[in-house]
Amino acid sequence: MLPAMKTVEAEEEYAEDCPELVPIETKHQEKEENLDFIIKIPVTIVTGYLGAGKTTLLNYILTEQHNRKIAVILNEFGEGNAVEKSLAVSQGGELYEEWLELRNGCLCCSVKDNGLKAIENLMQKKGKFDYILLETTGLADPGAVASMFWVDAELGSDIYLDGIITVVDSKYGLKHLTEEKPDGLVNEATRQVALADMILINKTDLVSEEELNKLRTTIRTHLSNILDLHAYDTLSGISLQKKLQHVSTAPHLDQSIVTVTFDVPGSAEEESLNVFIQNLLWEKNVKNKDGRCMEVIRLKGLVSIKDKPQQMIVQGIHELYELEESRVNWKDDAERACQLVFIGKNLDKDILQQLFITAVAETKEQTTAPGQDGACPPH
Numbered sequence: 001m002l003p004a005m006k007t008v009e010a011e012e013e014y015a016e017d018c019p020e021l022v023p024i025e026t027k028h029q030e031k032e033e034n035l036d037f038i039i040k041i042p043v044t045i046v047t048g049y050l051g052a053g054k055t056t057l058l059n060y061i062l063t064e065q066h067n068r069k070i071a072v073i074l075n076e077f078g079e080g081n082a083v084e085k086s087l088a089v090s091q092g093g094e095l096y097e098e099w100l101e102l103r104n105g106c107l108c109c110s111v112k113d114n115g116l117k118a119i120e121n122l123m124q125k126k127g128k129f130d131y132i133l134l135e136t137t138g139l140a141d142p143g144a145v146a147s148m149f150w151v152d153a154e155l156g157s158d159i160y161l162d163g164i165i166t167v168v169d170s171k172y173g174l175k176h177l178t179e180e181k182p183d184g185l186v187n188e189a190t191r192q193v194a195l196a197d198m199i200l201i202n203k204t205d206l207v208s209e210e211e212l213n214k215l216r217t218t219i220r221t222h223l224s225n226i227l228d229l230h231a232y233d234t235l236s237g238i239s240l241q242k243k244l245q246h247v248s249t250a251p252h253l254d255q256s257i258v259t260v261t262f263d264v265p266g267s268a269e270e271e272s273l274n275v276f277i278q279n280l281l282w283e284k285n286v287k288n289k290d291g292r293c294m295e296v297i298r299l300k301g302l303v304s305i306k307d308k309p310q311q312m313i314v315q316g317i318h319e320l321y322e323l324e325e326s327r328v329n330w331k332d333d334a335e336r337a338c339q340l341v342f343i344g345k346n347l348d349k350d351i352l353q354q355l356f357i358t359a360v361a362e363t364k365e366q367t368t369a370p371g372q373d374g375a376c377p378p379h
């Protein structure tokens, strides 16, 4: 899936530099040293809407057999998000993780100034990698992220963009691709698909063949103009430049989508936690201070459930959610806590946190907490 190509340029230079009459072992060593300086390191951008399955793909790549030293760079959304970090850790393999610290919470807005620096720092700290996988946030405009590599090519950086993989969720992909944005802006999901070198349609187990075909057709027809550019796809820089001309990059994210995180000490009753989540994702009856219904697009959490030794992981995407055991046990009761991340519209941290504490941490009975009255229309 990820081509192991060195650049042609690097191969040629190497051929010239390579000494001829030396013992095999030394030659091998020198080869490695030389390559260290010459070979450019490929970067694959893994993008896709919130919850599409980017991290799952990265974990899959990392746990498959490979003889490569792969670095994974994840970009952080919102301030100091410990939950996102702990949820993204891979289970095995030679994994080096680096988080891009983002001043304004958005990779596409701040990557130009510090993205490459973060990667270069990472390489200085950990030595060279054979491959870099960069997962964008679900709301990133991959065009802006990609163009940083193309600009940098002129500056002689030792990394280059190998390609953009866009992961599309079979269940919600169509909804994301057809979502209308104000001022006729192109939505994030469409941008991500438009700039893809490879599109991975994921979660096919959740839909029928018919739904899947509909999604495929939408992707094809919707974007045929842009995808046709692949006809000239010989050097990634050129085709990318062309693609970027067609899909101008968005300077800013949709401001109506916000991230809320909180950390509540203690353990939750499993049933109460389910009720809390279901009110939010299924009943959709939780309102913010302005009386608007909260709309959760993505939910992630690391929670403690009473009487369960393992740390539990919550994963939610629109109205689908699951609660699963992680492989990590709580060390002692003192550290038990529930950390949650919500990404969506009309979210209010105080109300969500209070609701969580009321519903989960303190009482078993269902009470009507603030912000939770009357039904909200479906969204």
Ligand SMILES: Nc1nc2c(ncn2[C@@H]2O[C@H](COP(=O)(O)OP(=O)(O)OP(=O)(O)O)[C@@H](O)[C@H]2O)c(=O)[nH]1
Residues within 6 Å of the ligand: 048, 049, 050, 051, 052, 053, 054, 055, 056, 057, 137, 138, 202, 203, 204, 205, 206, 298, 315, 316, 322
């Ligand atoms: N049914 C099903 N679920 C999947 C599949 N792939 C991933 N998931 C689930 O989808 C959820 C989200 O997956 P992630 O890999 O975290 O998605 P992501 O794109 O990295 O999410 P963000 O970084 O939050 O945007 C998890 O609960 C996964 O287990 C699949 O093929 N089928």
Ligand SMILES: [Zn+2]
Residues within 6 Å of the ligand: 054, 055, 056, 135
């Ligand atoms: Zn992810």
